[in-house]
Amino acid sequence: MATDDPPRISHDEVRRIAQLAHLDLPAHEVDRMARDLGQILAYMEQLREVDVTGVPATSHGDEVGIVPRPDEEAASLPHEIALREAPSVEDGGFRVPAFADEG
Amino acid sequence: MDESILHRPAWQIAELVRSGEVSAVSVTEAALGAIQRGRQLGAFLTVQGDRALAAARSVDERRARGEALGVLAGVPMGIKDPICTKDVPTTAGSKILVPAAKNQGEADPDRGWRPPYDATVIERLVGADAIVVGKCNMDELAMGSSTENSAFYPAKNPWDPTRIPGGSSGGSAVAVAARMVPAALGSDTGGSIRQPAALTGTVGVKPTYGRVSRYGLIAYGSSLDHIGPLATDVRGAARVLSVIAGHDPRDGTSLRAAVPDYEAACGQSVRGMRIGVPAEYFAAGLEPAVEASVRGAIEALARLGCEVKPIELSATRHAVATYYVIAVAEASSNLARFDGVRFGLRAPAKNDLTAMYSATRGAGFGAEVKRRIMLGTYVLSAGYYDAYYLRAQRVRTLFRRDFEAAFREVDAIATPVTPAVAFKLGEKVDDPLAMYLADVYTLPANLAGIPALSVPCAPAPATSDRPELPVGLQLMGPPLGEERLFALASAFETTCPPRKPPGVA
Numbered sequence: 001m002a003t004d005d006p007p008r009i010s011h012d013e014v015r016r017i018a019q020l021a022h023l024d025l026p027a028h029e030v031d032r033m034a035r036d037l038g039q040i041l042a043y044m045e046q047l048r049e050v051d052v053t054g055v056p057a058t059s060h061g062d063e064v065g066i067v068p069r070p071d072e073e074a075a076s077l078p079h080e081i082a083l084r085e086a087p088s089v090e091d092g093g094f095r096v097p098a099f100a101d102e103g
Numbered sequence: 104m105d106e107s108i109l110h111r112p113a114w115q116i117a118e119l120v121r122s123g124e125v126s127a128v129s130v131t132e133a134a135l136g137a138i139q140r141g142r143q144l145g146a147f148l149t150v151q152g153d154r155a156l157a158a159a160r161s162v163d164e165r166r167a168r169g170e171a172l173g174v175l176a177g178v179p180m181g182i183k184d185p186i187c188t189k190d191v192p193t194t195a196g197s198k199i200l201v202p203a204a205k206n207q208g209e210a211d212p213d214r215g216w217r218p219p220y221d222a223t224v225i226e227r228l229v230g231a232d233a234i235v236v237g238k239c240n241m242d243e244l245a246m247g248s249s250t251e252n253s254a255f256y257p258a259k260n261p262w263d264p265t266r267i268p269g270g271s272s273g274g275s276a277v278a279v280a281a282r283m284v285p286a287a288l289g290s291d292t293g294g295s296i297r298q299p300a301a302l303t304g305t306v307g308v309k310p311t312y313g314r315v316s317r318y319g320l321i322a323y324g325s326s327l328d329h330i331g332p333l334a335t336d337v338r339g340a341a342r343v344l345s346v347i348a349g350h351d352p353r354d355g356t357s358l359r360a361a362v363p364d365y366e367a368a369c370g371q372s373v374r375g376m377r378i379g380v381p382a383e384y385f386a387a388g389l390e391p392a393v394e395a396s397v398r399g400a401i402e403a404l405a406r407l408g409c410e411v412k413p414i415e416l417s418a419t420r421h422a423v424a425t426y427y428v429i430a431v432a433e434a435s436s437n438l439a440r441f442d443g444v445r446f447g448l449r450a451p452a453k454n455d456l457t458a459m460y461s462a463t464r465g466a467g468f469g470a471e472v473k474r475r476i477m478l479g480t481y482v483l484s485a486g487y488y489d490a491y492y493l494r495a496q497r498v499r500t501l502f503r504r505d506f507e508a509a510f511r512e513v514d515a516i517a518t519p520v521t522p523a524v525a526f527k528l529g530e531k532v533d534d535p536l537a538m539y540l541a542d543v544y545t546l547p548a549n550l551a552g553i554p555a556l557s558v559p560c561a562p563a564p565a566t567s568d569r570p571e572l573p574v575g576l577q578l579m580g581p582p583l584g585e586e587r588l589f590a591l592a593s594a595f596e597t598t599c600p601p602r603k604p605p606g607v608a
Contacts, residue, residue, distance in 0.1 A: 014477070021435060021480040022442070022457065023473060024465025036474055037481065039536055044424045044482075047494050050501070057496035058503055060312065060326045060356065060552065067359065069352040081219045087202060087449035094444050097459050 009037045106133045106282075110603070113178045113285035113339035114366065117232075120177030123166060127159035127177030131234050134179035137283040138236065145250075145258040146277040148184050148212035149192045150237035155179065162232050173231035175346060180228060181278040181287035184238040185245055185321035186330065187218035188225055195321045196241040196271075198254045199467030200447040212238075212255050216446050222319020223354070224288060224330050224347045231346045236284060240274030243469045244438065245290055245323045247271050248298060248538055249531070252471045257528060260303060261604040263570050266525040269299030272333065276303040279333045282607050286334040286343050290320060292327045293426055294520070294545025297557035300333050301520035301575020304559045304602055306340045306592070307333045311582050312552030313358035315344070316351030324433035325356075327426075327549045336601050337558060337593040341365035344585065360583055368586035369593035374408030376591065379513035383419035384544055390523040392563035396574040397519045400560035403598045404517065404591065414509045414516065418501040419547060423539050425502070426546040428482050428495035435479025441467065474535060502550040510581040515591055519544055520557045520575035548579050555579040558592040560599055570605070 014034045018025040025033060079092065088095040108116060108130055119125045135152050162177050182188060185195040192215035194200040200216040221229070228235065242252035250258040250273025258273040260266040261281040268277045272289030276299035279287050289296040291309040300307025308331045315330045322328060332343035345365045351357045380401060385394060405411045418425075443449035443463030450462035468476070482491035509516060522541055531538045548555035557575035565571045576595065580588045 009481075017477050017480050017484070019461075020484065021476050022439075022460040022464055023468070023476060024461040025473070026465070029470075029473075033474065033477060036535055037477060040427070040474075040478060040539070041481070043536055044428055044491060046421060046424050047428070047491070047498055050421055050494075050498050052494065052497040052501070055497045055500050057493060058499040058550075059496060068355060077219055082445075084219070085202070085216055085446040087443060087447075096444055097454055097456050099456050 008041060009034045106137050108133050109137055109282045109285060111285065112336040113175065113334055114342045116285055117174055117176050117178050117342070120162065120166070121172045125177070127162040127234060128156060130177050131155050131159040131179050131236065134236050134284050137281070138278070141281050141283055143259070144261055144264065144277050144281060145240050145256045146274045146281065146283060147181065147237045148194060148196070148240050148255060148274065149215070151191055151235065154191070155234050155236045158229070158234050162234070173233070174342060175228060175231040175233035177232065177234060178286060179234045179236045179284045181237055181239040181275050181284045182225065182235055183272050183275050183287070183289045184241055185290055186224060186288060187220060187222045187319040187321070188235065188238065189219065189221040190217050191238065192216065193218050193238065194254070195245070196243040196253045196255065197467065197469070197472070198448060199441045199464070203448055203451065210254065218319070220319065223316035223351045225319065227347050239272070239278055239287060242271035242273070243472050244321070245271040245292055245295055246434070246471050246475055248294070248542055250274060251528065251532055252469060254469055259528070260525050261607060262304065262572055263525070265527055266572070267302070267528055269302035269525065271295040273299045275333050276300055276305055276307070279303070279305045279335055280604055282335070282603060286332055286339050288330060288347070289333050291329045291331055291549065292323050293430060293549050294542050296331045296333060297520050297545050297555060297575065297577060298542070300557040302525040302573060304562070304573030304604065305333050305335060306337050306556065306558050307331065308340050308344055308556040309548060309554065310344060310348060310585055311358070311554045313356045314348050314554070314583070314585070316354040316357050318351055318353040322437040324430040325437060326433060327430055329549070337589060337596050338366055338369045340556070341369050341589045363586050365585055365589050368589040371590040372408070373404070373591050373594045376409045376515065376587065377513040378404055378409045378411045379414035379509050379516045380411060381414050381416040381419065381516060381518060383416050384518035388522050389519060393519055393521065393523060393574050396561045396563060397576055400576040400595060400599070401517050403595055407594050407598070412513065414513060416505045416509060416547065418498065418505045419543070421498055422502070422543050422546040422550065425495045425498045426542070426550060427478070427539055428491050429499065431475045431479035432483050432492050433479070435476045435483065438472070438476055471535065499550050502547050506547070506551045506553055506581070514580070514587055515584070516579040518577045518579070520577040524563050524572040524574065544577060553579055553582055554585045554588055556588050556592055558595060559601060562602065
């Protein structure tokens with residue numbers, strides 16, 4: 001795909017996607033990300049040319065033979081093991097910063 | 104220390120340990136010595152010498168008591184690092200799974216996340232008396248084709264250490280190629296077992312989707328992810344697959360079909376098998392030396408009595424676009440779990456939850472992972488979902504149809520694994536699209552969920568600017584067609600025996 005195609009992803013759009021993805025992107029990475037995404041998405045445009053009229057979607061390589069296991073009670077991870085790798089613990093739970101008021 | 108035992112294939116080492124001719128401890132010591140001597144190749148992120156020796160002693164003691172040993176008795180194995188090993192550091196090649204420490208210098212994989220459980224494949228290997236010696240280097244979170252995206256250090260190709268070993272299971276391939284271990288586990292989402300196997304002259308197998316449990320595999324693209332073996336020879340890979348394959352109620356996509364004896368398929372006649380050769384896999388961009396080697400391998404199959412015929416796989420040219428839309432979409436969803444709350448890294452000094460998430464993920468992920476999360480978020484976002492993700496899933500159906508039609512005409516398909524031999528470290532680091540385009544021959548098997556393997560064919564001859572370098576032959580089969588692939592690969596292997604890199608004497 002030609003690299004001299006105009007970038008189709010603006011810096012503002014990169015920042016918006018990064019926010020959706022919960023990903024801090026330092027200012028100096030935004031320009032590079034915009035170029036990379038623009039180039040890769042331009043390549044992916046070829047999918048528009050494919051005739052998929054009446055073709056259903058495939059979500060897995062093999063959808064045959066997949067059967068849910070019986071819904072039975074079973075032992076789960078002991079509490080202290082579940083917490084042992086947590087960056088911060090308080091009162092037997094995962095400690096996190098206060099929720100932001102996004103209202 | 105006698106490391107020559109490591110030049111024997113995995114199945115043979117197991118038989119020698121089972122018969123008492125060599126001890127599991129001596130094989131494990133040899134492996135630990137070879138890993139230590141080859142550490143500049145960057146094959147391992149974590150080596151578990153004490154644990155491995157303790158496990159080996161236990162195998163030897165059980166034999167001394169007259170107990171029957173498993174089919175991988177005393178076989179030292181490397182495990183790709185996204186596969187969870189209970190209490191043993193597991194980073195998937197990423198700093199996001201290495202907790203922040205006071206006085207922190209470079210992030211150290213030995214301080215990585217300690218999983219609370221073993222992956223199903225680890226339980227099965229240990230149940231067969233294999234010895235887990237360590238965790239293998241990889242592209243971060245399995246995203247990459249060169250192992251240069253490892254957050255810690257790149258792995259290097261033992262055939263030419265200035266070149267990449269492929270990826271993302273590059274560490275596993277290096278460990279096997281350099282005869283540090285006779286077998287290893289890798290994972291393959293778009294070629295990540297077969298491509299490094301091809302570039303390092305080892306055997307790599309991606310089984311049918313669902314054939315091997317993914318329970319305990321840190322997910323990248325769940326509909327595309329597979330675990331499979333790498334080994335020095337076909338029979339060794341077959342033995343490992345026989346151990347790790349089979350239904351697992353903890354993986355909802357795990358298949359219930361009975362597991363055949365893959366090793367028994369090795370050595371079976373391939374006379375009369377119909378081999379399809381798709382022109383789309385020999386198109387522009389295929390390096391002449393690779394083409395010559397793969398065509399030579401197909402001629403060898405014909406001499407073994409196979410019937411070679413041209414087939415058409417017309418969706419192939421859209422493989423890269425289709426795969427990368429689906430894979431990044433699934434990745435952006437799967438990687439949401441890395442949020443600094445329950446395990447791994449948490450970025451400091453942020454006073455609200457959302458800011459903590461973003462700071463942690465910004466600090467913990469490398470450039471390629473960020474790129475794929477961004478792409479995945481984009482293709483799934485409102486207004487673009489139909490144009491990219493849904494459309495790619497529909498094109499994915501065309502890959503299945505291509506293969507279904509082909510396997511009405513032929514028993515297996517033979518192609519190159521990669522368009523070129525191993526490239527130089529650093530050569531493609533700044534061109535992500537070029538890196539993606541080189542995956543074109545391995546992606547279709549993941550999109551369709553069919554089994555595929557890479558077996559070494561004649562190496563590309565040395566030229567003025569490079570030494571002799573390995574080339575892989577890819578064999579693809581219909582769903583659950585692994586046995587015929589092993590029969591073909593082992594028959595071919597008799598015409599082209601495994602080679603060792605220079606310096607691995």
